[in-house]
Amino acid sequence: xxxxxxxxxxxxxxxxxxxxxxxxxxxxxxxxxxxxxxxxxxxxxxxxxxxxxxxxxxxxxxxxxxxxxxxxxxxxxxxxxxxxxxxxxx
Numbered sequence: 001x002x003x004x005x006x007x008x009x010x011x012x013x014x015x016x017x018x019x020x021x022x023x024x025x026x027x028x029x030x031x032x033x034x035x036x037x038x039x040x041x042x043x044x045x046x047x048x049x050x051x052x053x054x055x056x057x058x059x060x061x062x063x064x065x066x067x068x069x070x071x072x073x074x075x076x077x078x079x080x081x082x083x084x085x086x087x088x089x090x
Contacts, residue, residue, distance in 0.1 A: 010078055017066075020066060
């Protein structure tokens, strides 16, 4: 039973990572074309610039961490399923 759960989780994670990478690409394109200043009109220019930088930095950090940890999760599920089949049997 756990073998199929591991297999399913590993299989579902791959398309989710592709969607997340695509959405991150859309975010970067939007930031390059519009900036977040459209959403922060009442703030001073200096505050808008610093918040734009902060938001972009945080988005890059968390998107990168998500993609790396998601890839490692898939790898870990494959190794775990392989060990279960080859060492114990299903």
